[in-house]
Amino acid sequence: MYDRFCYAIKNLRRGQKGITGLETAIILIAFVTVASVLAYSVLSAGIYSADKGKAAVYNGLESVRNTMVVKGTVLGLAGGGGTALTSVIFNMAMATNGDSIDLTKLAINYWDSDIVEPLALDAANSGDPSKSTVTPGDWSYYLSDGSAGSALKDNLAVYIVVAVPAGAAAFSYATITIQVIPPGASAVTIQRTLPPISAAMALA
Numbered sequence: 001m002y003d004r005f006c007y008a009i010k011n012l013r014r015g016q017k018g019i020t021g022l023e024t025a026i027i028l029i030a031f032v033t034v035a036s037v038l039a040y041s042v043l044s045a046g047i048y049s050a051d052k053g054k055a056a057v058y059n060g061l062e063s064v065r066n067t068m069v070v071k072g073t074v075l076g077l078a079g080g081g082g083t084a085l086t087s088v089i090f091n092m093a094m095a096t097n098g099d100s101i102d103l104t105k106l107a108i109n110y111w112d113s114d115i116v117e118p119l120a121l122d123a124a125n126s127g128d129p130s131k132s133t134v135t136p137g138d139w140s141y142y143l144s145d146g147s148a149g150s151a152l153k154d155n156l157a158v159y160i161v162v163a164v165p166a167g168a169a170a171f172s173y174a175t176i177t178i179q180v181i182p183p184g185a186s187a188v189t190i191q192r193t194l195p196p197i198s199a200a201m202a203l204a
Contacts, residue, residue, distance in 0.1 A: 067095040067185050071157055074190060074203040079134075083197050085170035086163065087134075088178060090190065091144070093157040100153035107181040108139050108162065114169035119162060126150075129159075137165040172196045 071091040079086040094101070103126075108119045122133035126140040127148040133140035143149060144157040152158050162178055164170050174194050181187040192203035 068092045068101065068152075068180065068182050068188050069095050070188065070190060074192060076192075076194065076201045076203045078197050078199055078201075083171065084164075084168070085176070085194060085197065086136075087132075088162040088164065088176075088190075088203070089160070091157045091159055092152075092180065092188070094152060094154070097154050100151045101182050101185075103141050103150045103152055103158060105183045108160075109179040109181070110137075110162065110165055110168070110176070111179075112169045112174060112176045115165060115167055117165045119165070122163075132161040133163050136163050138163050170194065 069092065071093050073090075075089040076085050077087040077089065078084060104121060104123070106121070108121075110117050110119055117137060119137055119139045122135060122138040122140040125131040125133045127142055127150065129142045129146055131140070131142075139160060139162045141158050141160045143152065144159065160180075164176075168176070170176055172194055173196075175191065176194065177189060177191040179187050179189050194203065195201050
């Protein structure tokens with residue numbers, strides 16, 4: 001009888017060892033599962049962040065490639081020897097080579113102390129060096145190589161003529177602002193305080 005009891009006790013301990021091993025295996029599997037889920041989350045977040053960073057870099061490069069800069073002196077004209085500015089003339093070029101801008105897609109705005117007005121492209125008088133707009137509130141352009149195209153690229157410059165809108169406060173010592181906005185790039189702001197009005201003047 002005693003021997004049977006001892007044998008039963010031994011079998012009970014063996015069963016407990018088996019149960020302990022099973023519990024350990026379950027806990028280990030749970031830890032591995034949690035670690036796998038956490039690792040997947042971290043990797044997913046890292047990949048997402050990397051994609052967003054790459055997109056930001058590409059957008060920045062695209063913006064830089066489309067950036068325009070003013071070249072040379074900004075000129076002002078007072079038609080007929082009047083007392084108010086009638087036209088503003090300036091040259092612009094690409095900040096970097098290798099890309100191009102469709103000049104017909106430029107947005108140009110004008111403002112002073114009296115008015116704020118978006119200007120309209122005078123397509124009929126653009127692309128031809130012998131022509132330029134004279135209609136108040138319009139602007140026109142032609143390329144430095146004399147071609148009739150509308151793509152500004154590489155080492156070309158574009159000659160832009162802005163006809164000051166009617167009702168503008170473009171008198172002596174007034175401050176005027178012209179904003180040129182290329183597609184997909186930063187705006188270029190030209191702000192000048194006018195000298196005493198004359199037929200032709202440099203707007204420093």
